[in-house]
Amino acid sequence: MSDFGTFFLPGPTEVRREVLEAMLAPMLPHRGAAFEALFARLQQGLRPIFRSARPVYVSSSSATGLMEAAIRCAAPGPILSLVNGAFSERFANIAVACGRDTHVIGGDWHQPVPLEAVERALRDRHYAALTVVHSETSTGTLTSLPAVTALAHQHDTAVLVDSVTGLGGVPVETDAWELDFVFTGSQKALALPPGLAFGVASTRFLEQAATATARGLYFDLVEYEEFVHKNQTPSTPAISLLYATAVQGEHIARETIDARWARHAAMAEMTHDWVRQLREDTGAPFCVYAPEHARSGTVTAVALPDALKGDDVVKGVAKRGFVIGGGYGKLKRSTFRIGHMGDHTPDRLARCLEATADTIRELLK
Numbered sequence: 142m143s144d145f146g147t148f149f150l151p152g153p154t155e156v157r158r159e160v161l162e163a164m165l166a167p168m169l170p171h172r173g174a175a176f177e178a179l180f181a182r183l184q185q186g187l188r189p190i191f192r193s194a195r196p197v198y199v200s201s202s203s204a205t206g207l208m209e210a211a212i213r214c215a216a217p218g219p220i221l222s223l224v225n226g227a228f229s230e231r232f233a234n235i236a237v238a239c240g241r242d243t244h245v246i247g248g249d250w251h252q253p254v255p256l257e258a259v260e261r262a263l264r265d266r267h268y269a270a271l272t273v274v275h276s277e278t279s280t281g282t283l284t285s286l287p288a289v290t291a292l293a294h295q296h297d298t299a300v301l302v303d304s305v306t307g308l309g310g311v312p313v314e315t316d317a318w319e320l321d322f323v324f325t326g327s328q329k330a331l332a333l334p335p336g337l338a339f340g341v342a343s344t345r346f347l348e349q350a351a352t353a354t355a356r357g358l359y360f361d362l363v364e365y366e367e368f369v370h371k372n373q374t375p376s377t378p379a380i381s382l383l384y385a386t387a388v389q390g391e392h393i394a395r396e397t398i399d400a401r402w403a404r405h406a407a408m409a410e411m412t413h414d415w416v417r418q419l420r421e422d423t424g425a426p427f428c429v430y431a432p433e434h435a436r437s438g439t440v441t442a443v444a445l446p447d448a449l450k451g452d453d454v455v456k457g458v459a460k461r462g463f464v465i466g467g468g469y470g471k472l473k474r475s476t477f478r479i480g481h482m483g484d485h486t487p488d489r490l491a492r493c494l495e496a497t498a499d500t501i502r503e504l505l506k
C-alpha cells in the first residue's frame with residue numbers, strides 16, 4: 142500500500158491492492174447459490190452508496206452502457222438534454238443515436254444549465270425524460286439534482302442522472318431526491334477497475350420502462366429488475382470484477398459513506414486553495430474552471446494562462462512520478478484536471494499538488 146497515491150486521473154482511478162487481489166479468486170457458475178450469495182454481498186455494499194432501498198443493477202459494461210439503458214428504457218416521447226460539458230453532450234448524442242426526438246438546452250460549459258432555462262423548456266413541451274450529468278468530469282462542474290428533479294417532476298418528466306463521477310464521492314440521495322434512474326461506473330469515485338456500471342431505477346421509472354418500445358436486449362432494465370431479485374444478472378457478468386466490488390463495498394461500509402463524502406470535500410477544498418495560492422505565487426491567471434457555487438468534490442479542471450498547455454503540465458508532472466489528467470474535449474489545451482476521488486487521501490494529494498506546482502514554476506521560467 143505504500144506505493145498507493147500517485148495516480149490522480151479523473152478515471153480510471155487508482156485501485157488498492159486488496160481490491161486487485163480479490164480478482165484472483167477462481168470462477169464460479171453464475172447460476173447457483175454461491176453466485177447468489179456473492180451478489181447479495183454486493184447489494185449490501187452498494188445500496189448505502191446510492192442511499193436507496195431499491196436494488197442496484199450491475200451491468201457488465203462501462204458507464205456508457207447505462208447511459209444507453211437510460212435512454213432506451215425511458216417512456217416513449219421526446220427527451221430534453223441538459224448540456225454543460227463533454228459528457229452531458231455524449232448523453233444527448235446517445236439519445237439521438239437511439240432515434241429519440243432530442244432537444245438540447247444549455248451549451249455553456251462554464252456553469253450548470255440555468256434552472257430558468259430548464260423550466261422554460263419543460264413548460265414549452267412535454268418531455269418523457271430529461272438527461273443530466275451530476276458531476277461534469279470535463280469541467281469539474283456540479284449540478285444540483287434536487288432542484289432539477291423537483292422541476293422535472295412538476296412537469297411529469299423522468300430524470301435520468303449520470304452521476305458517474307458523483308456517486309461514492311459527493312452526496313447522492315437516490316430515494317430522498319426521487320431520482321428516476323441514476324448510475325455510475327466502477328472506475329471513478331468507487332475506485333474499482335473499469336468494466337462495471339451500477340444503477341438504481343425508481344419503481345415509477347420501471348413502470349414507464351415497461352411501455353418503452355425499443356428497449357433492446359442487453360440494456361433492458363425491465364430484465365435487470367427481474368433478475369436482481371433473484372440475485373442474478375440477465376447474462377454472464379464480469380465475475381472477477383464482482384469479487385472486487387464485494388471487497389470494496391465492505392471497505393466503503395467501514396469508512397461509511399458520510400466519511401467518504403467528507404474526505405472528498407476536504408480534497409476538493411484543498412485543490413481549490415492550492416489553485417488560489419498558485420495564482421498568488423506566480424501572478425499568472427490560474428483559476429478553477431467551475432464557478433465557486435457549483436464545484437464537484439471529485440474532479441477539478443484548472444484553467445491555464447495562455448502561455449501554458451495542458452499537455453505540458455501533464456508531462457512534467459509524470460516526470461515527477463504522478464499521473465494527472467489533461468484537458469478534455471475543447472478544453473484540451475487550456476486546462477488540466479486533477480481527479481481527487483476514490484480512495485485517495487489529502488496527504489498524498491498534497492504531494493501530487495506539490496509536484497504540479499513545481500512543474501508549473503519550471504514551465505513558466
Ligand SMILES: *Cc1c(COP(=O)(O)O)cnc(C)c1O
Pocket residue numbers: 152203204205206228274276277278303304305306326329
Ligand atoms: C467517465 C464518464 C462517463 C463514461 O464512462 P465510461 O465508463 O467510459 O463509459 C460518463 N459520464 C461521466 C460524467 C464520466 O465521467
